[in-house]
Amino acid sequence: SNLFQVSPGTGWTIYPPLSSYLFHSSPSVDITIFSLHLSGVSSIIGAMNFMVTIVMMKNLSLNYDQISLFSWSVFITAILLLLSLPVLAGAIT
DSSP states (O other): OTTTSOOOOSTTTTOHHHHSTTTOOSTHHHHHHHHHHHHHHHHHHHHHHHHHHHHHTSOTTOOGGGSOHHHHHHHHHHHHHHHHHHHHHHHHO
16 A cells, blocks of 8 residues: 555455445555465465475375374365365456
């Protein structure tokens, strides 16, 4: 908002009547939505990084049922992020 000198002014929900072109003719709402998409892309890449790290860095003598509970929780969280973030990105567009 410092770059465009206008804040989005749509609240934290980015509710459609407030975020439409009629109420905000400046590109601030577009930049806000674009930044949320970039945040989602970075979260997806980070989730893929955790999943690949857990699978590839596992010791060959360990089975998957012998991996620590923390690693399983990170792996399941990464799967949930991969499934939910594209849906949320489609909803905000």
